[in-house]
Amino acid sequence: MFSMTRNFFKYRTSYFRRNIPSETILSTLSFCHKFHDPDEKYLLKIVFSHHTHKFYRTSFQINSSCTQFPVPFASFSSPYSTKAPSRSYRRRARNRLLKSSKPTLDQAQFQLALSQLPPRFTTEELCTVIARQDNPLVCLELFHWASQQPRFRHDVSTFHVTIKKLGTAKMFQEMDDIVNQLIAVPLIGSEALFNTVIYYFTQARKLTRAVNVFKHMKSKRNLICCYRPSIRTYNILFAAFLGRGSNSYINHVYMETIRCLFRQMVNDGIKPDIFSLNSMIKGYVLSLHVNDALRIFHQMGVVYDCQPNAFTYDYLIHGLCAQGRTNNAKELFNEMKTKGFVPGSKSYNSLVNSLALGGEIGEAVNYLWEMTDKQRSPDFITCRTVLDEICRQRTIQEGMGFLQELQENDLVDGHAYRKLLYVLEDDYGNSVSRNNGIE
Structure with missing residues (x-):
């Protein structure tokens, strides 16, 4: 009992010293010295609270031989940890939230769907009923209920419509269970069905699961089937x-x-x-x-x-400009226009940026105006690059004139115009305001 009491106060003392400010501890010590009674052998009546500030009386009796210092007791400053929650805790909390927010089955709608099936229904009739349902939980329950009926076996159509309903509703865990049942049944499947499964798995970013389904399509036992990739x-x-x-x-x-x-x-x-x-x-x-x-x-x-096609040229021009191979990019750009393709915004922005960074300001500006004539909009990075190079290689006044021209042609809105103006002021100081009379 004596050792347990000593360990208790040792732990409680270290806890308070770690979690309470020094001013609070000093005030508590002065309080203990003020009301200390040696005849009571350090009998302290401590009153403290955690949250509600309701007072609770607790008595502790300590032998003077086991401690030679007053035990600092004070109210908690905060009962919670100030450390950020770990990733595993956040994942568990998110999973609990998702489980608690899952919708429940509408029994009335489920019974109404069952009433639309004849006593000896076929797979086509079940597929029609499932396709009519808007609630994916009802579709899933119909699928499971039909699986338990005697003399009934699911086929490609019932698997396909159920997987599409669950995938569209992003119920990927339930869809995964249905896919496991599908793969477990030999010689059932089609190319369209497995393509749908792979597509929804990729939408859920379950790439490993999608590759496993792809390997199932390529397995040797499926050589005689019609669902090869x-x-x-x-x-x-x-x-x-x-x-x-x-x-x-x-x-x-x-x-x-x-x-x-x-x-x-x-x-x-x-x-x-x-x-x-x-x-x-x-x-x-x-x-x-x-x-x-x-x-x-x-x-x-x-x-x-x-x-x-145009997509091919757009990415090639973008890649060449990213590596500074502007001449090769211009050759592909001209070839693209010769074949009747209209370059996209990716090609124009990449080419204008590359020309401006290479010091060819005049040609970059010409391509930028050509870009606007083709109903392609320059992005903020392109406008900033061209504007910065004009001010650096020519004059600030010419750069401000180019900025005003961009605004007049509605190529930049008010927010982008102010951002570009702030960039010029940061780079060139008050000369921008002096040369152009801008406050």
Whole structure:
């Protein structure tokens, strides 16, 4: 009992010293010295509260031989930790919130859907009833209820309509359970069904799950089936792996997977289309392998019998300008216009930025005005780059005239105009205001 009391006060003392300001501790010590009674052997009647400031009386009796200093007691400043919650805690809290916010099954609507099925319903009749439902939970419950009925087996149509309903509602966990049932049943499936599964898994960013379904389509036991991967399957995977943002390192990592998929597609005898080839070009450009992108570009008509489109030129021009190869970019730009394609905003912005940074201000401005004539809008970075180079290589007055011209042609709004003006004032000081009379 004596050791337990001593350990209790040792812990409580260290806790208060860590969590209470020194001013509070000093005031508490003076309070204890003021009302100290030696005959009571440090009998202290401490009153403290945590949140509600309601007072609770607690008595502690301490032997004078076990402690030689007054025990500082004071009210808590805060009972909660000031440290940020960990990632695992936030994940658990988010999962609990999602589970608590899940909708419940509407029994009346479910019973109404059941009443629309005949006693000996077929898969077509069940598929029709599920397709009519707006509530995905009712669709899921109908699917499970039908699975428990004797002499009934799901087919491709019932699996397909249920997976589409759950995928559209973003109920990916429930959809995953249905997909597991689908894969467990041999010789059931179709190319459209598995393409739908892969598409919704990629929308949920479950790329590993999508690749596993793709491997199931390519497995040897499915050689006699009609759901081998097609060009549509590969294009869904290409779009998923290229949708990881603009980080060149991430694109470089995923580009190896895309390259393997493309090689596998060609080896399987599937002819690439314009989307597949443009995906390869986009992946190479985003991963900073522009020469590989140009190799695919020159092979399009010769090897794959597929002509490039405007998307092809846009990404190639963007990649060449990003590497400072402005002359090659202008050649492709002129070739693009010769073939009747209108360059996109990506091509124009990249070319104008590259020319301005290369010191060719006049040509950059000409392309910028051509860009506006083609109903393509310059972005803020392009306007800032051109404006900064005009002021740096020519005069500030000419730069201010260019800024006024941008505003008059509605190429920049009021917010962008003020931001550009602030940039000029930061770079060139008060000379902007003096030369142009701007307050």
